Amino acid sequence: MTEGKRAIAQAFSRAAPNYDQASHVQQRVGEQMLALLQAQPGPVERALDIGCGTAALTLALTPHARCITALDLAPGMLQVARSNDRQRRLAAFVCGDAERLPFAPGQFDLVFSSFTLQWCEDLTTALTEIHQVLRPGGRLLLSLPVENTLRELRLSWQRAEQRYQHVNQFLSRAQVREHVERSGFHLLQWQEKLDVAFYDNVRSLTRELKTLGAHQVVSNRNRALTGRKTVFKMMSAYEHFRNHQGLLPASWHYLVMLLQKPDS
Template sequence: MSDPAVAVSPTSESELPDKRQVAASFSRAAASYDAVAELQRAVGNALIERLPAGLCPTRWLDLGSGTGYFSRALANRFPHADGVALDIAEGMLRHARPKGGATSFVAGDAERLPLRSTSLDLLFSSLALQWCEDFAAVLNEAERVLRPGGVFAFSSLCSGTLQELRDSWQAVDGFAHVNRFRSFEAYQEFCATSRLRCLVLDMRPSVLHFSELRQLTHELKALGAHNLNPGRPGGLTGRARIRALIEAYERFRTPSGLPATYRVVYGLLCKES
């Protein structure tokens, strides 16, 4: 069924290769994602709890909907609203569609939303926007598609995420093996200069612990969130380098295990009436 809020737009020939790599990586991870998405569920649930009391949208968008976990959560929270699940990864949409939740499932880019202007009351996005190179464009699109009084709620990752893994690799070979994210200060500047009113913007660290390093690297691969940096080293990583990485990471071990710190940004913005 077509969605009257969705305007079909052709794929741009200028789409960045890195963005296509992100889409392909997450498409491949669709089947394994939910089994290892503990942090993603915790962050998304925290974002839902931050939604304004009394918010009652007639139409919402789950931007970067992935396997549809939060599309279904939003459908349960707002049972009388129409919902759109949008993701750049076709594989994620194919995985999510049979499970329902949203009214429509749309392939699209957060920086060029294929939606009509003033068509949404809520734009929800959890742990997806860190992959967008042009966050100013994301904010401009949010302002365009929201109705007056509409809410843009997002969570994302900022620099310092997986710093333990980054520092350990730095000690081994100096290459960028860990995804880079914009700083929290950059989020502050973008939100302060957008046409949306910033209600909340803060950063909360979240630390996971693993008994062995391979558990962390397996989880990142299963999530589709392994190294996607431009210029990342190609080829297989030799055993000697892996042993050196394990030794370097062991310096961070605590009684709870090997820590992996995620620096999570939470934002709540509103379009002026």
């Protein structure tokens, strides 16, 4: 495991006990994905949830698949997921990497992944791995944040300090489409979404991101503690986004995609 992935796994393991209390946007995204899945033929026999987290969404997949495997990079998340599966409805819990899936080719009819693959070092690698473990005709239901997610926070940090990256850079829509095309999937549905969350102050936002484990910056981050002066400059810059209701917005731009592996 690379240093970056080890840091991501540790961040999400720490976040696991309180994750569901803060994952409001992620829950709404999951509900949209489940609604899309409801319109698909099913249930299927075997499904895989990549980035299962606490298994809140994984358990909601049970009407759509008879045998579900839950996979996550973070051991702490899997520990919480197991405890949440009180009725033992899930077939297996696997600690693994989306870019090196530990499954046989053609093992699954459906792969589900919500707000996970943005953490991969190369999206094409992850999609190719998923393509491999799907049977011919199998489907991937996927969501991931894209460019301009947390734009307000990123711009505020840039005004305070330009040497380091404080907010992850997400792929553009065009880049995601290129990765999909390279991986060999057919694109069945492509939805572009925006969800804006509102906060009383910047600390509420950053505290929530930390609770989610989503504060982990993948590249060009400052490994030392950021100075108080810089933090206050960022918070002052964020005030420019405060709306007429006195709230600070945080924008989540994301895609929901339904992809299919060709039959032959």
